[in-house]
Amino acid sequence: MLEKMEERFDAEAVIGEFESLSRDAGAVQRETLQKILDENGGTEYLQRWGLNGRTDPDSFTNCVPIASHSDLEPYIQRIVDGNSPRCLTGKPITTISLSSGTTQGKPKFVPFNEELMESTMQIYKTSFAYRNREYPIGNGKALQFIYSSKQFKTKGGLTAGTATTNVYRNAQFKKTMRAMQTPCCSPDEVIFGPDFHQSLYCHLLCGLIFRDDVQVVSSTFAHSIVHAFRTFEQVWEELVTDIREGTLSSRITVPLIRAAMSKLLVPNPELADTIYRKISGLSNWYGIIQELFPSTKYIYGIMTGSMEPYLKKMRHYAGELPLLSADYGASEGWIGANVNPKLTPETATFAVLPNIGYFEFIPLREDLNSHGQEAKPVGLTDVKIGEEYEILVTNFAGLYRYRLGDVVKVKGFHNSTPELQFICRRNLLLTINIDKNTEKDLQLAVESAAELLAGEKLEVVDFTSRVDLSTEPGHYVVFWEISGDPQDDLLQECCNCLDRSFVDAGYMSSRKVRAIGALELRIVRKGTFHKILDHYVGLGAAVSQFKTPRCVGPTNDTVLQILSVNVVRSYLSTAF
Numbered sequence: 001m002l003e004k005m006e007e008r009f010d011a012e013a014v015i016g017e018f019e020s021l022s023r024d025a026g027a028v029q030r031e032t033l034q035k036i037l038d039e040n041g042g043t044e045y046l047q048r049w050g051l052n053g054r055t056d057p058d059s060f061t062n063c064v065p066i067a068s069h070s071d072l073e074p075y076i077q078r079i080v081d082g083n084s085p086r087c088l089t090g091k092p093i094t095t096i097s098l099s100s101g102t103t104q105g106k107p108k109f110v111p112f113n114e115e116l117m118e119s120t121m122q123i124y125k126t127s128f129a130y131r132n133r134e135y136p137i138g139n140g141k142a143l144q145f146i147y148s149s150k151q152f153k154t155k156g157g158l159t160a161g162t163a164t165t166n167v168y169r170n171a172q173f174k175k176t177m178r179a180m181q182t183p184c185c186s187p188d189e190v191i192f193g194p195d196f197h198q199s200l201y202c203h204l205l206c207g208l209i210f211r212d213d214v215q216v217v218s219s220t221f222a223h224s225i226v227h228a229f230r231t232f233e234q235v236w237e238e239l240v241t242d243i244r245e246g247t248l249s250s251r252i253t254v255p256l257i258r259a260a261m262s263k264l265l266v267p268n269p270e271l272a273d274t275i276y277r278k279i280s281g282l283s284n285w286y287g288i289i290q291e292l293f294p295s296t297k298y299i300y301g302i303m304t305g306s307m308e309p310y311l312k313k314m315r316h317y318a319g320e321l322p323l324l325s326a327d328y329g330a331s332e333g334w335i336g337a338n339v340n341p342k343l344t345p346e347t348a349t350f351a352v353l354p355n356i357g358y359f360e361f362i363p364l365r366e367d368l369n370s371h372g373q374e375a376k377p378v379g380l381t382d383v384k385i386g387e388e389y390e391i392l393v394t395n396f397a398g399l400y401r402y403r404l405g406d407v408v409k410v411k412g413f414h415n416s417t418p419e420l421q422f423i424c425r426r427n428l429l430l431t432i433n434i435d436k437n438t439e440k441d442l443q444l445a446v447e448s449a450a451e452l453l454a455g456e457k458l459e460v461v462d463f464t465s466r467v468d469l470s471t472e473p474g475h476y477v478v479f480w481e482i483s484g485d486p487q488d489d490l491l492q493e494c495c496n497c498l499d500r501s502f503v504d505a506g507y508m509s510s511r512k513v514r515a516i517g518a519l520e521l522r523i524v525r526k527g528t529f530h531k532i533l534d535h536y537v538g539l540g541a542a543v544s545q546f547k548t549p550r551c552v553g554p555t556n557d558t559v560l561q562i563l564s565v566n567v568v569r570s571y572l573s574t575a576f
């Protein structure tokens, strides 16, 4: 059904389909599991667990163990090497995705196939249908800050690339974007360019050339939008010159990009004057997106989880334009669509699509996880509102009861399918002894301390942290890049506030008895976090999927090195 909609997007049909799927989510889950096991039950991996042809949820969860990426790695490696393309799936895997790698320090390989591509399109279309009902867009273009990294061949001849690259390079992606009236305003040569700095410059240029057609400004993760407009602040005069003269800046050196851009660039002094005037009228870049792209209806991208720290800056650039948070998924597969576009990014939820995988949820309530034993996972329709869970995914691409590593909270139900709020990655970020602080705890601490800077009209551009065990006792170190140059006493106050804002009982009690040393705030030079981004891109990560690592592990030498050589000031907390 969805395939027929590619030519003309029929929002009501898409909504009808999701309403029907979500009304009987339990039955759809059982059918989906049956389909996955029918197709893949004969594989080496599933054979190993003695399902013997059974496809019901009880047999499945009793026989097949919960797995993390490291459990599946030997199988995936054999697929990558071309030794056994069917060890996880009935149909051979021919494409591999590299996950962003910013959470673990190095990219992981995961299988990718047509079913994942289809579910990606189903998610895009579903959320678009609901979004378009609230915020209709006309025929136009999208200024999309998307970047595709290189695809390469593995030893076994499989195509490998980041998940977003595999999606952008698939013909279905373009068709779907066209059907949703939001083709990207940049030519393919820009999206697929080998140097993302050059691609970003050209995305901005294309956006300006098509400024009246731009209906939506988007990226996969919000970080790319903020990064793009921070760059715009630096290069805007050069962009205006290019438009005025109809020539492309010499900073663009890739011949294919130059050739593609030359087809779009003609001398246009009138447009250059308009842009110049608009920018001159801005105060501290507030509302730049609205000013430059007057037909824009909203800004779209993943704004939840580790993207929340960029919201403030994004609101600043967006002016009055609404920020709409995009769907929830991973390189390993999609989970849910945002079908309530009116919710703010801070409250956004994702309704699980019950036909794209079989989902289980490990309850995280402490009393259920006693004596080091984890609680038993529950099915999709058995989750409880208000509770937090770790999510397990079984999908059509060879993952069975796979720990995605994310913590979600059930906020409600859409018909009978749960609406999830993303909470954080499950692995602990900061821990020295009995203290436990997650990505979310760090984010909240940084938010409160950053309030103190706001009075001076300064902001935290980006941040990360590490545990320093070279001192006795060990202590937390938080790295900040900030927009200006505040007085020492203000930063000392920020440092104390950070220390006090980790309200975890284990941390506070350890601090009081000095079992954890004073928190250290280190201020790094402007541009340090761009260097970190460049480092990950150099390793093959996709800019489109980039998430600043919020905690740098002791073995991540290069990032630690980038941070340490760029420290310009540091403060030790006197809060305890």
Ligand code: AMP
Pocket: 099, 100, 101, 163, 302, 303, 304, 305, 306, 326, 327, 328, 329, 330, 331, 332, 404, 405, 406, 422, 424, 425, 545
């Ligand atoms: P990747 O490794 O690049 O495939 O990133 C996947 C991870 O990004 C997920 O496991 C989540 O931790 C995070 N993520 C994806 N979508 C969202 C979302 N809508 N909100 C918050 N975090 C998300």
